[in-house]
Amino acid sequence: MKPDELRNLAQKEDELRKSYRYRINVCCSSGCMPFGALKVLSAFKDAVKESGVEEECYVARTGCIGTCSIAPAVLVEPGDYLYQNVTPEKAKEIVKEHIVNNRPVKSMLYGNEAYFKKQLRIVLRNAGKIDPLRIEDYIAVGGYYALLKALTRMTPEGVIEEVALSGLKGRGGAGFLTGLKWRYVARATGSPKYVIANLDEGDPGVFANRTLAEADPHAIIEGMTIAAYAVGASKGYIYVRSEYPLAVETLKKAIEAAKSMGLLGEKIFETAFSFDIELRLGAGAFVAGEETAILASIEGRRAMPRPRPPYPAQSGLWGKPTLINNVETLANIPVILLKGSEWFSSIGTKNCTGTKCFSLTGKVNNPGLIEVPMGITLREVVFEIGGGVPPGRRFKAVQVGGPSGGFLPEQLLDLPIDYESLTKAGAIMGSGGIVVLDDTSCMVDTAKFFTEFCVDESCGKCTPCRAGLYKLYKILDGFTQGEGDIQDLDKVEDLCEFIKEASLCGLGQTAPNPTLTTLKYFRDEYVSHIVEKKCPAGKCFKDGGGAGS
Amino acid sequence: MSKTVELTIDGKKVAAKEGDNILKVARENNIYIPALCYLEGVSSLGGCRVCVVEIRGSPKVFASCVTPVAEGMEVITDSERLRRYRKWAIELLLAERPHVCSVCVANGNCELQQLATELGVDHLRVDRKWTNYELDLTHERFAYDPNRCILCTRCIRVCDEVEGVHAIDLMLRGKNSKVIFDLDDKWGFAESCTSCGKCSAVCPVGALYVKGKPLSEVKKKELVSFVMSRRSEKTIG
Numbered sequence: 086m087k088p089d090e091l092r093n094l095a096q097k098e099d100e101l102r103k104s105y106r107y108r109i110n111v112c113c114s115s116g117c118m119p120f121g122a123l124k125v126l127s128a129f130k131d132a133v134k135e136s137g138v139e140e141e142c143y144v145a146r147t148g149c150i151g152t153c154s155i156a157p158a159v160l161v162e163p164g165d166y167l168y169q170n171v172t173p174e175k176a177k178e179i180v181k182e183h184i185v186n187n188r189p190v191k192s193m194l195y196g197n198e199a200y201f202k203k204q205l206r207i208v209l210r211n212a213g214k215i216d217p218l219r220i221e222d223y224i225a226v227g228g229y230y231a232l233l234k235a236l237t238r239m240t241p242e243g244v245i246e247e248v249a250l251s252g253l254k255g256r257g258g259a260g261f262l263t264g265l266k267w268r269y270v271a272r273a274t275g276s277p278k279y280v281i282a283n284l285d286e287g288d289p290g291v292f293a294n295r296t297l298a299e300a301d302p303h304a305i306i307e308g309m310t311i312a313a314y315a316v317g318a319s320k321g322y323i324y325v326r327s328e329y330p331l332a333v334e335t336l337k338k339a340i341e342a343a344k345s346m347g348l349l350g351e352k353i354f355e356t357a358f359s360f361d362i363e364l365r366l367g368a369g370a371f372v373a374g375e376e377t378a379i380l381a382s383i384e385g386r387r388a389m390p391r392p393r394p395p396y397p398a399q400s401g402l403w404g405k406p407t408l409i410n411n412v413e414t415l416a417n418i419p420v421i422l423l424k425g426s427e428w429f430s431s432i433g434t435k436n437c438t439g440t441k442c443f444s445l446t447g448k449v450n451n452p453g454l455i456e457v458p459m460g461i462t463l464r465e466v467v468f469e470i471g472g473g474v475p476p477g478r479r480f481k482a483v484q485v486g487g488p489s490g491g492f493l494p495e496q497l498l499d500l501p502i503d504y505e506s507l508t509k510a511g512a513i514m515g516s517g518g519i520v521v522l523d524d525t526s527c528m529v530d531t532a533k534f535f536t537e538f539c540v541d542e543s544c545g546k547c548t549p550c551r552a553g554l555y556k557l558y559k560i561l562d563g564f565t566q567g568e569g570d571i572q573d574l575d576k577v578e579d580l581c582e583f584i585k586e587a588s589l590c591g592l593g594q595t596a597p598n599p600t601l602t603t604l605k606y607f608r609d610e611y612v613s614h615i616v617e618k619k620c621p622a623g624k625c626f627k628d629g630g631g632a633g634s
Numbered sequence: 635m636s637k638t639v640e641l642t643i644d645g646k647k648v649a650a651k652e653g654d655n656i657l658k659v660a661r662e663n664n665i666y667i668p669a670l671c672y673l674e675g676v677s678s679l680g681g682c683r684v685c686v687v688e689i690r691g692s693p694k695v696f697a698s699c700v701t702p703v704a705e706g707m708e709v710i711t712d713s714e715r716l717r718r719y720r721k722w723a724i725e726l727l728l729a730e731r732p733h734v735c736s737v738c739v740a741n742g743n744c745e746l747q748q749l750a751t752e753l754g755v756d757h758l759r760v761d762r763k764w765t766n767y768e769l770d771l772t773h774e775r776f777a778y779d780p781n782r783c784i785l786c787t788r789c790i791r792v793c794d795e796v797e798g799v800h801a802i803d804l805m806l807r808g809k810n811s812k813v814i815f816d817l818d819d820k821w822g823f824a825e826s827c828t829s830c831g832k833c834s835a836v837c838p839v840g841a842l843y844v845k846g847k848p849l850s851e852v853k854k855k856e857l858v859s860f861v862m863s864r865r866s867e868k869t870i871g
Binding site: 360370372387391392394540541542543544545546547548549552553555559560576579580583586587588589612 | 679680681682685686694695697700701702718719722723726727730758759760761770785804806807808809810811836
């Protein structure tokens with residue numbers, strides 16, 4: 086593709102878009118699909134045809150709009166009218182009233198403005214607004230312009246400098262400065278170099294990366310290609326879990342489309358730069374998301390982490406310099422290049438710029454996929470965006486950072502969301518899971534649940550994680566059945582310290598977080614289980630004795 | 635010639651080849667660091683975490699068998715914290731599967747037993763798990779008892795890197811990990827096994843052993859040094 090062809094295509098698509106008075110976006114992501122989104126989609130198409138407004142109204146199959154609590158969700162543009170729990174019958178009425186008679190159906194609108202008020206969509210800029218399977222849709226909203234800019238008007242060093250100045254940190258959880266990581270790979274000697282996009286999101290209740298790939302795959306591909314240009318890589322892999330069939334399918338089609346348009350492959354935009362992307366599917370191991378385990382898995386070996394150094398930047402895939410970034414990090418890149426690092430660094434806090442996507446789940450009124458500026462407080466996320474806990478219940482704790490994230494109590498809700506503050510409090514940014522718990526949850530039982538997850542997902546290489554976590558799980562399991570005595574709590578803390586400090590990789594090093602934070606902030610619940618043999622939430626002691634039985 | 639670096643281990647100044655790991659350098663300089671999965675001559679795993687050390691300036695602990703030496707590095711091999719961690723590592727290994735010394739072929743010649751004695755593991759703070767893996771006696775000369783395996787992978791590494799066969803590997807993950815022959819075949823029917831015996835010679839516990847002989851008679855140490863000499867011939871060739 087020539088630079089002019091991109092401009093012409095974008096213009097043509099834009100005119101096509103403008104020729105329609107209305108655009109109906111039907112969310113067909115993994116969240117809405119089980120609620121009949123595809124039926125709703127065809128109902129809209131039929132209704133538009135029957136009403137004879139085909140020329141005026143375009144019906145699009147899009148990715149996630151972000152409001153999973155009202156699935157299937159439908160967004161009508163212009164005006165961003167968001168309809169909730171749409172059925173084929175409702176679809177007919179929406180077309181009749183909203184499109185034909187120009188009267189939005191107020192009774193079906195979501196009407197929850199607070200959910201969107203504090204959000205800022207940068208990574209999810211196109212989610213729910215474009216058809217992920219049409220590359221033209223992405224190009225119409227300015228897609229691949231950042232790549233064009235990078236290849237034709239910027240040096241690789243210039244791209245790295247821009248990313249470094251933006252202050253962007255890795256969104257996979259560890260929060261390493263992206264620009265610095267790129268610089269390490271760019272300076273490393275060795276050829277060829279590789280770029281890996283990490284989409285091995287395996288945390289229970291976390292679906293941010295998955296949704297991004299389903300809604301806007303080209304943002305990932307464009308960000309990856311820019312990264313490859315910056316570090317001098319010629320080959321890229323997207324490592325995606327095979328449990329995400331829709332994301333896999335979407336990415337596969339997106340890569341094909343980009344290749345057929347010449348946006349991937351040889352001599353992109355008639356420059357000397359060539360880059361190709363391949364998909365690699367994981368086989369369902371949580372630990373395969375760890376960066377050295379990804380390397381092993383792509384090479385065809387057991388996904389077991391290895392110690393660093395050497396870092397992948399020096400010796401990665403097949404011993405060659407390799408850049409590994411999370412897909413959310415990569416999706417930020419095109420916007421940073423187009424709008425500038427200054428604009429990006431003005432969002433969020435001084436040390437933590439930009440936004441972060443979170444999967445908001447648990448005992449919260451408005452679960453969904455949200456994107457918020459860094460520095461927002463947990464209280465704002467849980468109570469303003471999330472709408473608080475269900476009526477009649479009391480907020481108890483919020484877990485940030487996936488299965489190995491810590492639980493934070495009410496008094497820490499004013500904590501700003503950034504890497505440093507969360508780590509200090511015993512939680513982690515992780516891959517972006519926020520799970521809200523109310524007074525029906527038992528903290529001992531919850532700690533046990535997440536420890537069990539990590540026991541199952543440990544690769545088995547190092548003793549603390551393989552043997553230690555299992556013993557920790559057994560002790561916690563004992564607590565929920567009235568076993569153990571109060572001295573065991575010190576033993577648990579000592580064992581947790583060993584697992585945290587002596588484990589080889591991030592899985593073991595963070596896995597004790599749920600236990601340690603619940604011990605710190607909810608010790609009384611442990612005491613009540615052990616001493617009074619009572620579960621305050623009525624969850625444990627199935628054979629009687631619990632408060633609820 | 636590779637570069638030489640200078641570092642201190644427990645305050646003692648030592649010179650080392652760049653790229654060597656801390657444990658190897660310490661042993662060369664007669665400084666003892668307890669270790670279990672480490673086996674000189676084959677690649678390091680960094681799995682058992684018994685050989686952890688501290689490095690001044692870092693709050694973390696490092697497995698010395700996989701941490702390369704660096705210029706000016708100050709290594710501390712003994713502290714209250716390190717002793718506590720090592721003890722946990724040994725205790726967890728002992729509790730992971732049914733290790734009962736009195737009925738074990740390796741009794742008296744077991745590295746796990748020796749380390750337990752040395753680090754003062756006189757009781758277990760966590761419950762022992764009684765795994766019930768089937769004993770594999772199908773091989774003519776050797777036997778394999780998965781219930782005694784500590785997953786150090788010495789056998790896998792020596793079979794792959796010294797014998798050059800890779801008849802042994804791991805299956806499943808986490809606490810269910812198991813050392814297997816070929817595609818989880820019985821040892822006697824594992825076609826790629828050359829019956830060289832290196833695996834049983836390097837097994838630190840009584841999981842892989844020669845049938846009919848107590849380990850004291852196998853003269854394990856001589857076999858290990860034989861393995862090592864073969865290894866260096868290979869490297870030179």
